[in-house]
Amino acid sequence: MSVRLGLADTVAAISTAPGGGAIGIVRLSGTRALDIASGLFVGQRAPSAVPGGRFLFGRFTDGAGGTIDEGLVLVFRGPHSYTGEDVAELQCHGSPAVLNRLLARVLELGARAANPGEFTLRAYLNGRLDLAQAEAVLGLVNARSETARRQATLGLQGALGERVGEIGQRLTRALVAIQALLDYPEEGVPEEDREIPLARAQGDLEDLVATARAGQLASRGARLALIGRPNAGKSSLLNALLGYERSIVTPQAGTTRDYLEAQLELAGVPITLVDTAGLRETEDLIEAAGVRRAEELAQGADLVLVLEDGSSARELLPITTPPERCLWLQTKSDLPPCWHDEAYLPVSAVTGQGLGELREAVRAHLLGNAAGAEVWLTSERQADAALRALEHVRSARVLPDDLASYELELALRALAEISGRDVSEDILDGIFANFCVGK
Ligand SMILES: Nc1nc2c(c(=O)[nH]1)N(C=O)[C@@H](CNc1ccc(C(=O)N[C@@H](CCC(=O)O)C(=O)O)cc1)CN2
Ligand SMILES: Nc1nc2c(ncn2[C@@H]2O[C@H](COP(=O)(O)OP(=O)(O)OP(=O)(O)O)[C@@H](O)[C@H]2O)c(=O)[nH]1
Ligand SMILES: [Mg+2]
Numbered sequence: 001m002s003v004r005l006g007l008a009d010t011v012a013a014i015s016t017a018p019g020g021g022a023i024g025i026v027r028l029s030g031t032r033a034l035d036i037a038s039g040l041f042v043g044q045r046a047p048s049a050v051p052g053g054r055f056l057f058g059r060f061t062d063g064a065g066g067t068i069d070e071g072l073v074l075v076f077r078g079p080h081s082y083t084g085e086d087v088a089e090l091q092c093h094g095s096p097a098v099l100n101r102l103l104a105r106v107l108e109l110g111a112r113a114a115n116p117g118e119f120t121l122r123a124y125l126n127g128r129l130d131l132a133q134a135e136a137v138l139g140l141v142n143a144r145s146e147t148a149r150r151q152a153t154l155g156l157q158g159a160l161g162e163r164v165g166e167i168g169q170r171l172t173r174a175l176v177a178i179q180a181l182l183d184y185p186e187e188g189v190p191e192e193d194r195e196i197p198l199a200r201a202q203g204d205l206e207d208l209v210a211t212a213r214a215g216q217l218a219s220r221g222a223r224l225a226l227i228g229r230p231n232a233g234k235s236s237l238l239n240a241l242l243g244y245e246r247s248i249v250t251p252q253a254g255t256t257r258d259y260l261e262a263q264l265e266l267a268g269v270p271i272t273l274v275d276t277a278g279l280r281e282t283e284d285l286i287e288a289a290g291v292r293r294a295e296e297l298a299q300g301a302d303l304v305l306v307l308e309d310g311s312s313a314r315e316l317l318p319i320t321t322p323p324e325r326c327l328w329l330q331t332k333s334d335l336p337p338c339w340h341d342e343a344y345l346p347v348s349a350v351t352g353q354g355l356g357e358l359r360e361a362v363r364a365h366l367l368g369n370a371a372g373a374e375v376w377l378t379s380e381r382q383a384d385a386a387l388r389a390l391e392h393v394r395s396a397r398v399l400p401d402d403l404a405s406y407e408l409e410l411a412l413r414a415l416a417e418i419s420g421r422d423v424s425e426d427i428l429d430g431i432f433a434n435f436c437v438g439k
Contacts, residue, residue, distance in 0.1 A: 007085070007122060010036060011114035012106045014099045015438035021094030026102045027438065028090070028111055029083045029119055034075065037088035039109045040102075041073050047088050052077030060092060060102055068105065069098045083119050084126030117435025121428070131420030132160045135379050135431060139219055141439055147218040147268030151376050159375045160382070161419045167204050168415050170197035171393065175408040178401050198397055205390040207373060212383035214370030217302065219378055221270035222366055225297045228307035229315060230254045230278030233331035236349035237307065238262060238275045241358075247275045254278060257290040259297055267363030274301065279318065295320070303327060303365055305358075310346060311335035327361055329354075381431065382418050389414040 010030025016023070028036055038046040043058020050056065054075045060068045069092040076087035090106075092098050107113060115121075120137050123129045129137070136155030143149040154160070177193035226234040230253035238247050238260075246262045248255055260275045274297050277290030298304045304321045308314065310330035319326065330337070333346035333353050345361060347354035363371070370376055377383045392411035396404040417423055 007125060009112045010110070011118055011122075012036075012103060012111035013114035013119070013438040014103055015089075015119075016094060016099070018096070020096065024092055024094035024099045026090040026092070026099060026106060027119065028088045028106060029081070029085045029114075029122060030111075031086060032110060033086040033088045034077075036106055036109045036111050037073055037075075037090065040068075040105050041090070043073070047073045047075050050075055052080050060090060060105070062101070062105060063108065068101050069093055079126070079128075082128070083122040084128045085122060114437060115432075116437050117432035117439055120435060120439055121432045124428075130158075130161055131423065131431065132164075132382065132418055133158060135382070136160075137439065138431070138435055139378055141436065142219065144221060144270040145218060145265050145268050148270070148378075150268075151215060151218060151378050154375050155378060160377070163204075163208065163375050164386075164415055164418045167201050167208075167389075168412060170201040170204075171408055171412050171415070174198045174201070174396075175405060175412070178405045178408065182401050182405065198393065202390065202393045202397065205386060205393060207369070208375075208377060209383065209386050209390055210368065211370035211373045211376035212380075212386070214367040215376035215378040216380065216383070217269050217366050218376070221272060222302040223272045223274060223300065224303045224305060224362070225274045225276060225294075225301035226305050226307060227276055227294060227298050227317075227319065227321075228278060228331075229309065229317065230280055232278060232307040232309045233349055234278065234307050235275050237305070237329070237331065237347065238273055240349040240352065240355060241266075241273060253280075254282070254284070254287050257287050259290070259293050266359055267367060269363075269366055271362075301325070303362065305329055307331050308344065310337045310339065310344075312338055314339050327358075327365060329358065379431075381427065385414050385417040 010028060010032040012026060012028045015025045015027040034048040038048040040061050041047060041058050042061055043056045045056060047056060052075055056073045059070050062068055071090060071092035074089040074091065078085040081087040090102055092102055120134050124131065124134045133156055136152045139148060139152030139155060143152055174194050174197045177189040181189050226238055228234050235247035235249045235256050239245050242262055242264055247260055256275055256277050262273050264271050264273060276294035276297055277287060279291055279294060282288050298321050304326045306317065306319055306326050307329050309332055311332040328344045330344040330346045332348060334348040334351045345354055345357055347358055377386055389411045392407045392414060396407035399407060
């Protein structure tokens with residue numbers, strides 16, 4: 001898709017989910033939206049003849065005078081619509097058969113099939129949303145957890161844009177002060193005009209950048225791998241966290257051979273829990289393949305739960321995952337412990353002891369300081385821009401005035417990309433390509 005397509009034509013798409021539903025919507029946006037709707041709708045009044053904000057009941061007809069379905073037309077007149085253009089929503093019964101026929105009919109009447117995200121792109125190009133808000137719409141459509149939803153709703157309401165705007169104001173204040181100093185070096189500028197806003201902007205940016213990992217985990221979800229020796233209690237812990245018997249548990253070492261995934265929500269983050277084969281040297285070809293897989297899965301996980309049986313003698317585990325991505329668990333804490341290690345959290349899959357602490361530790365690990373922050377950076381694009389802004393601010397604080405002023409201009413430009421008024425087409429294409437058709 002390219003944004004170069006422009007806004008001249010009228011676009012149409014099925015905006016409700018693929019598959020069946022009680023009600024489905026074909027949405028039209030553009031200068032001819034109401035004319036096209038009037039071309040197939042038969043009711044008391046034509047969509048093109050009523051003011052915005054009305055709904056009409058009637059029949060949707062095919063070219064030969066037959067009826068496709070009965071339903072409603074919602075009429076929006078630009079700029080008072082989602083896209084800022086004239087919009088007609090054809091609300092019909094929700095089968096693919098009805099929706100496809102209705103879409104085919106509006107295309108016959110001159111609409112063009114919308115590209116993925118094109119309604120939201122039009123809303124952006126018409127100044128109805130900024131880029132951070134457009135990304136928030138994407139976040140809402142794809143929200144897989146309560147945390148993801150909450151952050152996206154905040155983003156749609158412009159909270160991220162506001163936060164970034166405040167930081168921008170501090171930087172601008174410092175920039176003006178530095179430029180005054182460059183022009184009139186003998187005058188000097190007070191601390192509160194230069195050093196204080198800069199230091200605060202840096203602190204704010206550091207806090208904001210620190211939310212990026214949480215924001216991305218909340219939207220894409222996190223992978224947690226359970227790793228340990230055979231019989232350490234990996235499958236039992238997976239079942240205990242899930243609350244149902246997903247994985248086979250037996251007293252025999254080497255029960256789990258292939259890996260197995262299960263979904264749950266933990267701390268507001270969608271989690272894929274991965275049960276793996278116990279790590280050991282083995283002659284069994286299948287088990288050996290499982291062990292290799294377990295090692296790979298540990299490498300690819302956002303967090304590795306390292307399990308060691310607390311009720312039997314310790315045996316060194318060959319873990320290559322960096323320690324900052326690991327949480328250590330001493331399992332079977334309902335049995336008399338054979339060893340003590342401060343770094344390990346005692347848990348029991350049998351009594352549930354320690355599971356609350358485990359959830360809390362996972363939450364702290366995945367969300368870090370972001371848990372306390374109001375708004376998060378939710379896309380990689382936003383995180384990248386904020387990080388670049390932060391680096392320019394750090395440079396500005398250690399460089400001589402003329403270079404500092406240049407760094408601050410770059411910082412402001414990077415910040416402006418987050419809400420994005422004049423970003424490149426490549427960036428726009430990259431964002432809107434992730435949308436679905438009809439959004
Ligand atoms: N049926 C339907 N439901 C939907 C949408 C939609 O497009 N259609 N939306 C699509 O994402 C979301 C709602 N977003 C919308 C945002 C603004 C306007 C709109 O028409 N705004 C005008 C009029 C406001 C008013 O009447 O008070 C405006 O702001 O001027 C419509 C939907 C979620 N639900
Ligand atoms: N008392 C007690 N026994 C447990 C606990 N967790 C697991 N067990 C027992 O330990 C044995 C092994 O448990 P699994 O969950 O199958 O261990 P695993 O790590 O998945 O083992 P493999 O799949 O062979 O790698 C079973 O007999 C479980 O009943 C626990 O918290 N307390
Ligand atoms: Mg197992």
